[in-house]
Amino acid sequence: MRWRVTQLTGLLNTxxxxVIAVNHHRGWRQDSDTFDGVHPNPWGxxxxxxxxxxxxxxxxxxxxxxxxxxATLRARVE
Structure with a gap:
C-alpha cells in the first residue's frame, strides 16, 4: 500500500x-500511540x-x- 501512495504522489505532484506523502509509520507504536490499536490517542x-x-x-x-x-498598526495605550 505504501508504494502505491508514493507512486500516486509522484503522478499528482507538480x-x-x-503533493507530498507523509510517513506516519516511522516512530509509531500501536500499543502506546492509540486508544484501541487503531485510533490515535493524544500522544499519537x-x-x-x-x-x-x-x-x-x-x-x-x-x-x-x-x-x-x-504595515502593522500599534495600539495606543493611554
Whole structure:
C-alpha cells in the first residue's frame, strides 16, 4: 500500500501544486500511540501533527517568505 501512495504522489505532484506523502509509520507504536490499536490517542495525534508539520514546513516557509508584508498598526495605550 505504501508504494502505491508514493507512486500516486509522484503522478499528482507538480511545481504549481505540490503533493507530498507523509510517513506516519516511522516512530509509531500501536500499543502506546492509540486508544484501541487503531485510533490515535493524544500522544499519537501529536506525533501525526508533527509529521505533517515537518513535511509541510518547506512549503509553508516558501509561501511565508513570498507573502507581501503589511504595515502593522500599534495600539495606543493611554
Amino acid at each position: 511545481p504549481k501544486s505540490p 495525534q501529536h506525533k501525526m501533527a508533527e509529521a505533517w508539520f515537518n513535511a509541510m514546513r518547506p512549503f509553508v516557509e516558501r509561501v511565508w517568505r513570498a507573502a507581501p508584508r503589511r
